[in-house]
Amino acid sequence: MYIIRTTMMLCQQAQAPVIQMTTGGMDLSVLRRRAQKEKVVVVMGATGTGKSRLSIDLATQFQAEIINSDKxxxxxxxxxxxxxxxxxxxxGVPxxxxxxxxxxxxxxxxxxVSTASMAMKSIVGRGKLPIIAGGSNSFIEALVDDxxxxxxxxxxxxxxxVDVSMLLLHQFVADRVDRMVAAGMVEEVRSIYNPNADYSKGIRRAIGVPEFDSYFRAEYSSxxxxxxxxxLLEAAINETKINxxxxxxxxxxxxxxxxxVKGWEIxxxxxxxxxxxxGREADEAWGELVTGPASVIVNEFLYNFGHSRGFAATADGRGRGFRVAETGSAMATAIYN
Incomplete structure (x- = not known):
């Protein structure tokens, strides 16, 4: 039996979407009548690849709320x-x-599965799009195939x-662990240290907790x-990076x-x-190569405009835009592959 402390991270009110549709006089009620299922977006990827960033970019464009799927x-x-x-x-995204x-x-x-299902129902009930984001693919698989x-x-x-070259990801992970240490990670883990703790349960399973056990034991040893x-501290930090x-x-x-194997269309x-x-070059590349293509894919998914006249949308939150006319599956594939 698990104990719930709170149900949602409270942020400011979500921003209005920046996607703007041009329908050429099309009656959007037709699309609503055709819809038989609610829509959900799932953002997957290895740790450190930018899942959270992309999910927030999409949430601010498509009036969405995010459900964490990191175990x-x-x-x-x-x-x-x-x-x-x-x-x-x-x-500002809940x-x-x-x-x-x-x-x-x-x-x-x-x-x-049970809590995410309730969250999705609540989000849809408010007229928002659920975006599930996190690295625990076993949780996502359990939900989708339940x-x-x-x-x-x-x-x-x-x-x-969201995918990246593994060599680059390894370097990013190492640098991120160093930043976490500088931000107080060791002190944070020390605050919950218990020499009799079970590292197979709860939050103590987190990478960066059991790795420091030997170091803390040495601290307490005369x-x-x-x-x-x-x-021992250096070894714990290196082990955290490796794991x-x-x-x-x-x-x-x-x-x-x-x-x-399972045939999911991802x-x-x-x-x-x-x-x-x-720096700035990375931010610009993110808008052009990540947020932009992802927005095209999600827009086609939500509005079924894969082979209709196009739409205009901003590629990032800073006013730089991209324009797609005659958006189709082939064009989307060319953008993100």
Whole structure:
């Protein structure tokens, strides 16, 4: 039995969408009458690839709310270790299933299916689009293929896969762990350290917690010297980096299985060129190569305009735009592949 602390990360009111449709006099009520299922967007990818960023970009354009599908970020606490999105980063978009479970409890895939289902129903009831984002593909698979809930009979789903060259991702992960350490990760883990803790339960399963056990034991030992503790700290940080890279590989393996074995239609968006840039150039590349193509895909999915006259939309939140006329599947494929 898991314990819920709170139900939703409270952010400011979501921004109005920036997608603008030109229908040429088409009666949109026809589209509404044809719709038999609600729409859901799922943003997938390995850790560190930019899933949260893309989900927020899309949410601000399409009047959406985000449901977290990261099995560790559902727990309350350890915000640095679990890399939870901050209130500022959420850009006014409401986030559900984020930091709402007691850290000592176990939150299972079955728990996720039930709570995510309620969140989707609530979001749809407010006339918003649910966007599910997170790296726990086992949670997403459990939800989509759940026989009791019958997800596919209720929802049409659009899968977006944010992907990057593994070599670049390894370097990014290493740098991110260093930034987390600088931001106070060690102190954060120390605050929950218990020499008798079970690292197979709750939030203590998070990468970056069990790796520091030997270091903290040395801290509490009168026989360890400063040099020994420094070596153990360095080893813990390196192990955290290695285990995060191993996690990324496993996440990719699951996505490939869902795509190639189970036959899920998953749109791959390659962000490798973005990771090769820095600063403003990286932000501009993100808008052009990631947010823009993803917006095209989601717009076609939502409005079924795959072979009709086009629409105008902004590629990022800073006024830079792209224009698509006569948008079709071939064009979308050319953009994001």
């Amino acid at each position: 560790i970020q559902v727990y309350e606490g350890l915000d640095i270790v679990t890399n939870k999105i901050t209130e500022e980063e959420c850009n 986030h559900h299933l984020l930091g709402f479970v007691d850290p000592e409890s176990d939150f299972t895939a079955r728990n996720f 026989e009791n809930y019958d997800f596919r009979s209720r929802y049409d789903v659009c899968f977006l896969w 026989s360890s010297d400063e040099k020994t503790r420094a070596k 995060t890279c191993i996690l990324a590989h496993r996440q990719l393996e699951k996505i490939h299985r869902l795509r190639n 749109h791959r968006i390659d962000v490798t060129k973005v990771f090769q840039k820095k």
